[in-house]
Amino acid sequence: MDPAYFWYEAGHMMLAPARAATDATRIAFKNPVNPLTHTPYGKAMAAGCELFERVTRRYGKPAFLLDETRVDGVPTPVYERVAWERPFCRLLHFDRAIADPDRPSDPKVLMVAPMSGHYATLLRGTVEAFLPNHEVYITDWADAREVPLVEGAFDLDTYIDYVIQMCRLLGPDVHVMAVCQPAVPVLAAISLMEAADDPCIPRSMTLMGGPIDTRRSPTAVNLVAQERGTEWFRRNCIVKVPPPNLGLWRDVYPGFYQLSGFMAMNLDRHISAHWEMFNHLVDDDGDSAEKHREFYDEYLAVMDLTAEFYLQTVETVFVSHALPKGEMTHRGRPVDPSAITRCAIMAVEGERDDISGVGQTLAALELTPNLPDDRKLYHLQARVGHYGVFNGSRFRAEVAPRIGAFMRAQEAKARGEAQGQRRRGPRAVAG
Incomplete structure (x- = not known):
């Protein structure tokens, strides 16, 4: 111990x-x-x-406490339900009790919350901003110290597996949002789905303040990881969970270590x-x-992170820069973002971000050369830091509306393509 x-x-x-x-x-x-x-x-x-x-x-795990929203200006109850569950994650659905059954459906959004020490409730403001006009799902990652050893390991590969499974559960009309840390595994998951011609490739993904290529505008967080290397973190940051926690003897990176560093x-x-x-x-x-x-x-x-996930993330994202260098793999398969040709991408960055520097998320648009330009969008939000990218007054007033418009534009494009295919179908048969 x-x-x-x-x-x-x-x-x-x-x-x-x-x-x-x-x-x-x-x-x-x-x-x-x-x-x-x-x-x-x-x-x-x-x-x-x-x-x-x-x-x-x-401090215990906070609650979302999002019991009501306004849909078309009408107060609407919201019920938090578990839509999917695995040992290290639950997928929560904020089910809006919309009174009008004939109302057109809203875009379906899968928010992938960061697994970086804080709980998914860090995105409470993000969820609240999207609830009036979107069907919102969010990943609720488990605290590793509460997961018994019998449930097995959880690493970056497993994280990517979870993202793919959730995309398949929600279907091809889902829009994925990755806030900070999950930008890399989400881009990897969708790259793998595109390479495999998966029928449930998401309609779009929005990457927000994510460390896609930490060689660009490196921050203090990036430089520490680069200078010390993965082995230093293994020796100095990995400990075993003590009793009386359910995850007794599991190797973890404790949440209080990360909190101490940030403070x-x-x-x-x-x-x-x-x-x-x-x-x-x-x-x-x-x-x-x-x-x-x-x-x-x-x-x-x-919350605590499993040692294998933490160390693999440090090595892949911050030390070896495997994704932008074309060296990242998932269970032996290469992760190639150039395989993305259908899933639209929006990259959002904060002008004053001191965790993911400007240009790190933008790299995702450059790593996908086979995706048409009309399916790419970049937004640099002025006068905000890392948390302002996904929370706060400027997020609500400027960032969220742009993301919502981007998603609806992809919805309209998908409808237009479907109509075009239906029109072409009879001619193809007649020919």
């Missing part, structure tokens, strides 16, 4: 009594019958206790954010404090 993970678990257990006592103190100083509650001392005590409890808490990159910003929350609580600025809670409830909820 790795001592780091053991002490991480032990630390949470040992702090449990302190968290309970601190929370009780906070409740006491929030109680309106307490004469100190409305004093500066009482407010500072309550704020300090809440911050201590939040900083030392283990260290902007430590001053995180410290300032918590100090600001303390002041918001003291000043009774409930709205600002709630925004802080919502962000960090999501940001601090992390």
Whole structure:
């Protein structure tokens, strides 16, 4: 057992009594019958206790909480259902209870969420933006520490297998969206489907802030992987899951390792954010404090990745650059993006992205020379960083409408091609 993970678990257990006592103190100083509650001392005590409890808490898997949307301006209930399930992933369907059975169907969207330490709820805003005008499905990746060893391994090849299986389940009229990390396996999966002339090739794929070719505009994240190499990560980042987790003894890259790395990159910003929350609580600025809670409830909820998936991704994507160099394989078969001739591609990048640099996702359009230009689209979103590519006000106002228009354009093109084939059919028979 790795001592780091053991002490991480032990630390949470040992702090449990302190968290309970601190929370009780906070409740006491929030109680309106307490004469100190409305004093500066009482407010500072309550704020300090809440911050201590939040900083030392283990954050569980968040919920989507998307119970309603508006379809054609009408409030419409949304039901979260499991459409497909494997040991390491569930496919969730946000089923809209549309009242009008004769309403034309909306484009079907498969959102492939990143498997990079955070849960699929990181894309809650992405799902919410597309729900009014799309039939949305999303991958809900499992926390590796909760998957028993008996379920076997999960690597990059298995990830690609899962994507292909989900595309076949949803059919050829699906539009795939890959946000960040899954851009490479999604492009690989569709390349393999095109090479095999699979009948369920998706209508389009949208790659958002994805590391297709990390040799372009390399970021700090890219450079660290390149300089240290895969073996360094194997020696320093892979540990075994300790008890009492269901995935006991599984080799993983712990989520708290990745979270520590991300927080260290902007430590001053995180410290300032918590100090600001303390002041918001003291000043009774409930709205600002709630925004802080919502962000960090999501940001601090992390999951473990299987060692084999993590290391294979590091080697394939960040060290050897196998996909853009034409060296990537899947279970012995070459992955050749030039095989793509039908699935339309949209690449979306953020001008200020410090995780996937500008040009890395654009590379997908250049790796597919046999795809007609009218099936390709590129969008560089101004004034946004990595998360702004798929979330936030500019995403809702500028990026999401462009992606929706791209998908509907491919729908119209598919309908036109189908009508053309039907018209040509009788003439071909008569001839």
